[in-house]
Amino acid sequence: MTQEIIITGFGGQGVLSMGKILAYAGLLDGLEVSWMPSYGPEQRGGTANVTVILSDEPISSPVLDQYDIAVILNQQSLDKFESHVKPGGTLIYDPYGIHRLPERTDIKVVEVKATETTIASGNLKAYNMILLGALLKLYPMVSPDTVIKGLEKTLPQRHHHLIPMNRAAIEQGATLVD
Amino acid sequence: MKGNEAIAHAAIRYGVDGYFGYPITPQSEVLETLEELRPWETTGMVVLQSESEVAAINMVYGGASTGKAVMTSSSSPGVSLMQEGISYIAAGQLPTLIINVMRGGPGLGTIQPSQSDYFQAVKGGGHGDYRLIVLAPASVQDMADYVGLGFDLAFKYRTPAMLLSDGIVGQMMEKVVLPPFRPRRTDAEIAKQCPWAVTGKRGRKERNVSTTLELESRTMEENNRRLQAVYDEIERNEVRFEQYMTDDADYLFVAFGCMSRICKKSIEQARSRGIKVGLLRPITLWPFPTGAIADLSKRVKGILVAEMNAGQMVEDVRLAAEGRTPVAHFGRNGGIVPNPGEVVESLVSQFSIKE
Amino acid sequence: MTKEEILARGGSKVNARPSLLLDATMHYCPGCSHGVVHKLVAEVIEELGMTDSAIGIAPVGCAVFAYNYIDIDWIEAAHGRAPAVATAAARLNPDAMVFTYQGDGDLAAIGTCETIHACNRGENITIIFINNGIYGMTGGQMAPTTLEGMKTSTTPYGRRADLNGYPLNITNLVKELDGTCYVTRQTVHTPAAVRKAKAAIRQAFINTREKRGTSFVEIVSTCNSGWKMSPADANKWMEEHMFAKYPPGEIKNTVKDQK
Numbered sequence: 118m119t120q121e122i123i124i125t126g127f128g129g130q131g132v133l134s135m136g137k138i139l140a141y142a143g144l145l146d147g148l149e150v151s152w153m154p155s156y157g158p159e160q161r162g163g164t165a166n167v168t169v170i171l172s173d174e175p176i177s178s179p180v181l182d183q184y185d186i187a188v189i190l191n192q193q194s195l196d197k198f199e200s201h202v203k204p205g206g207t208l209i210y211d212p213y214g215i216h217r218l219p220e221r222t223d224i225k226v227v228e229v230k231a232t233e234t235t236i237a238s239g240n241l242k243a244y245n246m247i248l249l250g251a252l253l254k255l256y257p258m259v260s261p262d263t264v265i266k267g268l269e270k271t272l273p274q275r276h277h278h279l280i281p282m283n284r285a286a287i288e289q290g291a292t293l294v295d
Numbered sequence: 296m297k298g299n300e301a302i303a304h305a306a307i308r309y310g311v312d313g314y315f316g317y318p319i320t321p322q323s324e325v326l327e328t329l330e331e332l333r334p335w336e337t338t339g340m341v342v343l344q345s346e347s348e349v350a351a352i353n354m355v356y357g358g359a360s361t362g363k364a365v366m367t368s369s370s371s372p373g374v375s376l377m378q379e380g381i382s383y384i385a386a387g388q389l390p391t392l393i394i395n396v397m398r399g400g401p402g403l404g405t406i407q408p409s410q411s412d413y414f415q416a417v418k419g420g421g422h423g424d425y426r427l428i429v430l431a432p433a434s435v436q437d438m439a440d441y442v443g444l445g446f447d448l449a450f451k452y453r454t455p456a457m458l459l460s461d462g463i464v465g466q467m468m469e470k471v472v473l474p475p476f477r478p479r480r481t482d483a484e485i486a487k488q489c490p491w492a493v494t495g496k497r498g499r500k501e502r503n504v505s506t507t508l509e510l511e512s513r514t515m516e517e518n519n520r521r522l523q524a525v526y527d528e529i530e531r532n533e534v535r536f537e538q539y540m541t542d543d544a545d546y547l548f549v550a551f552g553c554m555s556r557i558c559k560k561s562i563e564q565a566r567s568r569g570i571k572v573g574l575l576r577p578i579t580l581w582p583f584p585t586g587a588i589a590d591l592s593k594r595v596k597g598i599l600v601a602e603m604n605a606g607q608m609v610e611d612v613r614l615a616a617e618g619r620t621p622v623a624h625f626g627r628n629g630g631i632v633p634n635p636g637e638v639v640e641s642l643v644s645q646f647s648i649k650e
Numbered sequence: 651m652t653k654e655e656i657l658a659r660g661g662s663k664v665n666a667r668p669s670l671l672l673d674a675t676m677h678y679c680p681g682c683s684h685g686v687v688h689k690l691v692a693e694v695i696e697e698l699g700m701t702d703s704a705i706g707i708a709p710v711g712c713a714v715f716a717y718n719y720i721d722i723d724w725i726e727a728a729h730g731r732a733p734a735v736a737t738a739a740a741r742l743n744p745d746a747m748v749f750t751y752q753g754d755g756d757l758a759a760i761g762t763c764e765t766i767h768a769c770n771r772g773e774n775i776t777i778i779f780i781n782n783g784i785y786g787m788t789g790g791q792m793a794p795t796t797l798e799g800m801k802t803s804t805t806p807y808g809r810r811a812d813l814n815g816y817p818l819n820i821t822n823l824v825k826e827l828d829g830t831c832y833v834t835r836q837t838v839h840t841p842a843a844v845r846k847a848k849a850a851i852r853q854a855f856i857n858t859r860e861k862r863g864t865s866f867v868e869i870v871s872t873c874n875s876g877w878k879m880s881p882a883d884a885n886k887w888m889e890e891h892m893f894a895k896y897p898p899g900e901i902k903n904t905v906k907d908q909k
Contacts, residue, residue, distance in 0.1 A: 150470060152469070
C-alpha cells in the first residue's frame with residue numbers, strides 16, 4: 118500500500134499540521150512516512166501545501182507531481198493541482214470560496230463542506246480535523262484511534278484537554294462523506 | 296521529525312561540545328531545537344546564537360583549536376560568509392562539522408531548496424588549496440547519521456567536514472532512528488586524542504599554538520604538501536556511494552541528496568515504460584566516486600546528471616566518464632524542485648530514446 | 651629612588667625579562683609600545699600563576715606574532731575575529747583565562763561587530779586593545795582611531811571628517827554595554843604609566859579568572875615608524891594630541907578588587 122497525498126490551501130488553515138498528524142499516525146502504525154511542506158512566507162497567509170506519503174515500502178521521492186489523493190481547500194490550489202491527481206485518484210475539496218468546480222471525469226471528486234460544518238460547530242480550530250475525519254472515512258489508511266494516540270504523544274500536556282474536541286471533529290468529519 | 300531537528304538531536308547524542316550559529320531559513324530549526332533541548336543542562340554542550348555567520352565560524356575555529364568537537368550550520372548566503380573561516384579551519388587542520396542546508400542563489404536568492412553550492416563545497420570555497428570532506432544526506436535518517444560520521448572522519452583526518460544538505464532534506468519529516476547517547480570526551484581524553492589542542496599549558500612543557508600564518512615560503516609549501524598528503528589518503532579510503540538498479544541499466548542517473556530520491560521515483564516511472572535506468576548516488580561529494588562512475592560509463596548508453604543547479608556535479612561526472620559515454624545534464628534552479636516525471640522526459644529527449 | 655624603594659612600592663625591576671617572555675628577537679620597531687605591553691602581560695600571567703591556564707588570542711596586525719614571544723598557549727585569529735575565537739575558547743574551557751590582544755584596525759574596524767557583541771554578552775575574557783591610531787603592519791594607513799588632521803598613507807593630506815568620518819572612540823562605546831565589568835584606558839610611555847598599565851592588566855586578568863564579565867584595557871600607544879617620528883617625539887606627540895581624544899584613566903569599574 119502506498120498513498121501519495123497532497124493537502125493544499127491557505128496558510129493558517131492547518132494544512133501543515135493536518136499532514137503532520139496524518140504522518141505521525143502512520144508512523145505509529147509502523148508505516149514508512151514522509152512529510153514535505155512548502156515553507157517560508159507561505160506560513161504567513163499565502164498558499165501552503167504539504168505532501169504526505171504513507172507506504173509499507175521505503176519511500177523514494179518526497180516530492181511528487183502525481184498524487185493518489187489531493188485535499189484542496191482554495192481556488193488557487195484547485196487550479197494548480199487538479200491536473201496532478203492520478204487517473205483513478207481522488208480529489209477532495211471544500212466548496213467554500215470555490216467558484217470553478219473540479220472538471221475532471223477520470224477521477225473521483227468528493228465535496229466536503231468542512232468550512233460550513235466548522236462554522237456551524239462553533240469551533241474554528243476543528244477545521245482540519247473535520248477534513249481529516251472525512252479523508253480517513255474514505256481511505257482508512259490509519260484509524261482515528263491511532264490519530265488520537267498520536268495527539269496524546271505529541272501535544273504538550275497543557276493542551277490535552279483539547280483531545281476530546283479533536284476526536285469529536287474527526288467523527289463529525291466522517292459523517293460528511295459516504 | 297524534520298531533518299534539521301534530527302541534526303540537533305544527533306549532535307547532542309554524539310557528545311558534541313559546542314554549537315555556534317546564526318538563524319537563516321531553511322535551517323533555523325537546528326539552533327531552535329538545540330535551544331529547546333537545553334543540552335548545557337545535561338551533557339554540558341555549549342549552544343550559542345552568534346551575532347553573524349562570520350562570528351559563528353570563527354567561534355568554531357576557536358573552539359576547535361582547543362580540541363573540542365564543535366559545529367555550525369547555516370544556509371547558502373551564510374555559508375558564503377563563512378568561507379574565510381573555513382579556509383582557516385582547513386589550514387589549521389581543525390576537526391569540525393559545518394552544515395549547509397542549501398537554498399537557491401545567487402545573491403539573497405530564494406529560501407527554497409537548491410543544490411547550487413556544489414562547486415563551493417567540493418572545490419574549496421574559500422582561498423587557498425584545501426578540501427572539505429563533503430557528505431550529502433538524502434534523508435532525515437542520513438542527517439542524523441552523518442553528524443557522527445562527519446565528526447568521526449573530521450577527527451580521523453584532522454580536517455573539516457561538511458554536510459551538504461538542502462531545504463528539502465532539512466524541512467521534510469520522516470521516520471528516524473537516532474544514534475545512541477555517548478558521553479562527551481573528558482579533558483584527559485581530549486589531551487590524548489588531540490595533543491595539539493590549545494587548552495592552556497596545563498603542565499605541558501611546550502606551548503601549543505594554533506596558527507595558519509607562515510611567512511617562510513618553503514615551510515608554507517611543506518604545510519601545503521602535508522595537507523595534500525592527507526587529502527590523498529582521504530581519496531583512497533573514504534569514497535562512499537550508493538548504487539540503485541544499476542545491474543541491468545542501459546542508462547544511468549547520477550544525483551545526490553534530495554535529487555537522488557526524486558531520481559528513484561523517476562526510475563520507477565521510466566522502468567514502467569520499459570526504459571532501464573539505474574542510479575549512482577554519491578554519498579561523499581568529495582572524495583568523489585570517480586572510479587565507480589568510470590566503471591559504469593563503460594557499460595551504459597548514456598548518463599544523465601540530475602541536479603538542482605545549472606550544471607555543477609556534471610563536470611566531475613564528465614571527468615570520470617572520460618568521453619566513454621555521453622553525459623547530459625538536467626537541472627532546475629532558483630528553488631524549483633523538479634518532479635520525477637520531468638527527469639524521465641529529459642532522459643528520453645536528451646538521449647532520443649525510442650519507446 | 652633606590653632599587654629597594656622601587657620594589658617596596660610594588661614596582662618591578664625595569665630591566666628584568668619575565669621568564670614567560672621567550673628569548674626571541676621581536677619584530678617590533680624600536681620605540682614601539684607592543685614590546686612593553688607584551689612584557690606586562692607576561693609578568694602578570696606569571697605573577698598570578700596563570701601560566702597553565704592562559705590562552706592568548708593573537709590578532710592580524712603588528713601583534714600577529716604575539717604567540718612567538720610569550721610562552722603560553724595561543725590561537726592566531728582571522729583579522730578582527732579574536733573576540734569570537736575567544737568567546738568559544740572561554741565557553742568551552744571554563745578553567746582557562748582567555749584574553750585577546752588586538753590593534754585598532756583589528757578591533758575597531760574589521761572586528762567592531764565581534765568586539766561589541768563579545769563585550770555585550772559579557773564573555774569572561776580580557777580584551778587588550780593597542781590604539782596607536784594607524785595601521786602599522788600594512789605600512790601606515792588610516793585606522794578607525796586616526797585623529798582628525800593626522801597624516802597617514804591613505805589620508806596623505808590629513809584625516810578629514812567630511813571625507814573619512816570621525817575617529818572612533820570604541821572604548822567609550824563598550825563602556826555603555828552591560829556585559830563589561832572593567833573598562834580602562836592606559837599608556838606605557840613613562841615608568842609611572844607602565845606601572846599603572848600593569849595594575850590594569852592584572853585587574854582585568856583577575857576579573858576574567860573570577861568570571862565577572864568582559865574586561866577591556868585600551869593602551870594608547872605610539873607607532874613612531876608609522877607616525878614618522880623618533881620614539882621620544884612620538885611620546886610627546888601622543889601626550890599632546892592622542893590624549894585629547896583618548897584621555898588615559900579608569901572609565902568603568904564595577905568591581906573594586908584588591909590585590
